[in-house]
Amino acid sequence: MSKPKHHLSFQNNDSNYESGWMEGINSLNAEDKPTSSAVPASNMACPQDTPAEETEDMAAAPLPQPVVAPASTAGLTTMEGGHTSMETVLEVVTKELEDVGELVLELGGPQGWGPQVLDEAGLEAAIARVQLVADANNAVLTQLRKRTAQLQTPNGTIDTCVAAFLVRKKASTASNTCNPMEVRVAIIGNVDSGKSTLVGVLTRTMLDDGRGLARSKVFKHSHEEETGRTSSIGQHNMCLDAAGNILNDLQFRNQTCADYVQRAAKIITLVDLAGHEKYFRTTAYGLTGHMPDYACLVVGANMGIVGMCKEHLGVALALKVPVFFVITKVDICPEHILKQTVQSLTTILKKPGLRRKPFLVRNLDDVLLCARAMLTDSLAPVFLTSAVTGKGLDMVRALYNLLPQRQRWGEKKGSPATFVIDETFSVPGVGTVVAGTVKSGTLFPNMTLMLGPDIGDGSFNRVAIKSIHYKRLPVQQVVAGQTAALAIKKIKRNQVRKGMVLVCESLKPKATWEFDADCAILTHSTTIQPRYQAVIHCEIIRQAARVVAMDCERLRSGDRACVKFRFIQRPEYMTLGCRFVFREGRTKGIGIVIGTEHETMPEDQVLAQVAAHAQQYQ
Numbered sequence: 001m002s003k004p005k006h007h008l009s010f011q012n013n014d015s016n017y018e019s020g021w022m023e024g025i026n027s028l029n030a031e032d033k034p035t036s037s038a039v040p041a042s043n044m045a046c047p048q049d050t051p052a053e054e055t056e057d058m059a060a061a062p063l064p065q066p067v068v069a070p071a072s073t074a075g076l077t078t079m080e081g082g083h084t085s086m087e088t089v090l091e092v093v094t095k096e097l098e099d100v101g102e103l104v105l106e107l108g109g110p111q112g113w114g115p116q117v118l119d120e121a122g123l124e125a126a127i128a129r130v131q132l133v134a135d136a137n138n139a140v141l142t143q144l145r146k147r148t149a150q151l152q153t154p155n156g157t158i159d160t161c162v163a164a165f166l167v168r169k170k171a172s173t174a175s176n177t178c179n180p181m182e183v184r185v186a187i188i189g190n191v192d193s194g195k196s197t198l199v200g201v202l203t204r205t206m207l208d209d210g211r212g213l214a215r216s217k218v219f220k221h222s223h224e225e226e227t228g229r230t231s232s233i234g235q236h237n238m239c240l241d242a243a244g245n246i247l248n249d250l251q252f253r254n255q256t257c258a259d260y261v262q263r264a265a266k267i268i269t270l271v272d273l274a275g276h277e278k279y280f281r282t283t284a285y286g287l288t289g290h291m292p293d294y295a296c297l298v299v300g301a302n303m304g305i306v307g308m309c310k311e312h313l314g315v316a317l318a319l320k321v322p323v324f325f326v327i328t329k330v331d332i333c334p335e336h337i338l339k340q341t342v343q344s345l346t347t348i349l350k351k352p353g354l355r356r357k358p359f360l361v362r363n364l365d366d367v368l369l370c371a372r373a374m375l376t377d378s379l380a381p382v383f384l385t386s387a388v389t390g391k392g393l394d395m396v397r398a399l400y401n402l403l404p405q406r407q408r409w410g411e412k413k414g415s416p417a418t419f420v421i422d423e424t425f426s427v428p429g430v431g432t433v434v435a436g437t438v439k440s441g442t443l444f445p446n447m448t449l450m451l452g453p454d455i456g457d458g459s460f461n462r463v464a465i466k467s468i469h470y471k472r473l474p475v476q477q478v479v480a481g482q483t484a485a486l487a488i489k490k491i492k493r494n495q496v497r498k499g500m501v502l503v504c505e506s507l508k509p510k511a512t513w514e515f516d517a518d519c520a521i522l523t524h525s526t527t528i529q530p531r532y533q534a535v536i537h538c539e540i541i542r543q544a545a546r547v548v549a550m551d552c553e554r555l556r557s558g559d560r561a562c563v564k565f566r567f568i569q570r571p572e573y574m575t576l577g578c579r580f581v582f583r584e585g586r587t588k589g590i591g592i593v594i595g596t597e598h599e600t601m602p603e604d605q606v607l608a609q610v611a612a613h614a615q616q617y618q
Helices: 078-099 120-136 195-204 222-227 258-263 277-289 309-318 335-349 364-376 393-402 603-615
Strands: 102-107 139-153 156-169 181-189 234-240 266-272 294-300 323-328 357-360 379-384 418-427 431-440 448-452 461-470 473-475 483-488 501-503 514-521 533-538 541-550 560-567 579-584 586-596
Touching: 078 102, 078 120, 078 156, 102 120, 102 364, 120 139, 120 156, 139 364, 181 195, 181 277, 181 309, 195 234, 195 266, 195 294, 195 323, 195 393, 234 258, 234 393, 258 473, 277 309, 277 418, 277 533, 277 541, 277 579, 294 309, 309 323, 309 579, 309 586, 323 335, 335 357, 335 379, 357 364, 364 379, 364 393, 379 393, 418 483, 533 586
Parallel strands: 181 266, 181 294, 294 323, 323 379, 357 379
Antiparallel strands: 102 156, 139 156, 234 266, 418 431, 418 501, 431 483, 448 461, 448 501, 461 473, 461 483, 514 560, 514 586, 533 541, 533 579, 541 560, 579 586
């Protein structure tokens, strides 16, 4: 007699369900034959300093369409239609500056905003109108490129002027106010691939000496300097002004970065993670708990895709974090080895579970294309760099400057406050300090929130915020999408731990021992059955859990099922729709939370999540 199915089983409602929908991460071997790419593309010309063989499989994807299409101009004259389109553009620019703080804008051409056909005078007039809107919103308009494009019309081909601009709000000049746009990038890759060196070069505006000078600037512990290997999670800031200029210089230090942060209009937070296998749980915690917008996979040109490289890539893809690739050490790598490394990466990216189109970045036009296509899950930018000679670093910096936030945090500023805690400190003279990320709402001093789940009984207790620091700068508020450090009144450090949250009382938070999830098994040597235990990484939660029920008798690599987990040590605060990974040693599977003890996702939403989950890897 077969076991009864799980009460949330999607197999009861989905007649098209098939197992084996996902390829195991360990089977992503470069020797396997790649599948055809999902994105149509044309062959890309090779850069002058790159062998042609390295880029024979790399191609450029079509430029993505604008987020908001120009207004329809049917039945209007050319002048009236152009005026209507520009009015739409100006409305979009105003809206984006209010909600996000920046916008990459392209005027003219078949894929640009505003009128498609622009001569020099028309382009200058359009720029002048955008400049007025930028000035009214305290923003800076910076020209990125200007070119002439060919436009196909029924009467033949005509020339049109095309220009790309960066519109970004200026840094706030008010005292105790600092709300720059923040983008978090997780630096991942195999051990000794050059991750910390890359971070040091980018944040110190310097070049490495080939003997570890740059990485010594970012290490946190003495044993890291001795071994040259990162063992902890480090956050390093790259500050940009409204025009896109990097404010970091040789005197920049994380301990004294408040002056740079005060003048910054945008901050790129580089989350430096460990590459060694024995620190994988730390890396997994960084990819989930620090909620990165993007992941930068660093590959050593002379090493190739080896070790934990595939494991880190698998976790990032499972969490749906967009990934771009930086191949380092090209100055010391023989040409044939570099060719082999690029070919291996290209082959892996075209596998069924990934279906990314590798794209070698050569110039600013390519950077603009990648920045606009990073959120489409179709393009995989690849950079060839050297931290010693500086080759390719300008293109990496340009991409960081143009990367948009993955979530529209501006729309969450008015929501009830939620703050997740990923670090705790005890500061003499101040008291208990917690560090983390604002998921929603706005925090300010003397605000009362609910802290929990309590270490003892899993309850939530009222606490008050004493003061707030944003990247070592004292401020009066922090908003959704920013990281912060909060001093908490009348709370001892032993009452706070990583994984707790500060939430608004109106949310009525409750801790849960059990939760239901739609899970997929990536790789497992045997079978998974009830009573199987694994470590759950769900945002800031990192705890062992046991399988107590599932809608099939057993699970093998590539299978999907609806599974009920129960935490081993203590209850946790979980929200519906969160993605997580679970592991026993290396990564074993991924999942989406669809129910807890206190709430369950509606059936139509469950089916939608399951369909989206399966479609990603089918």
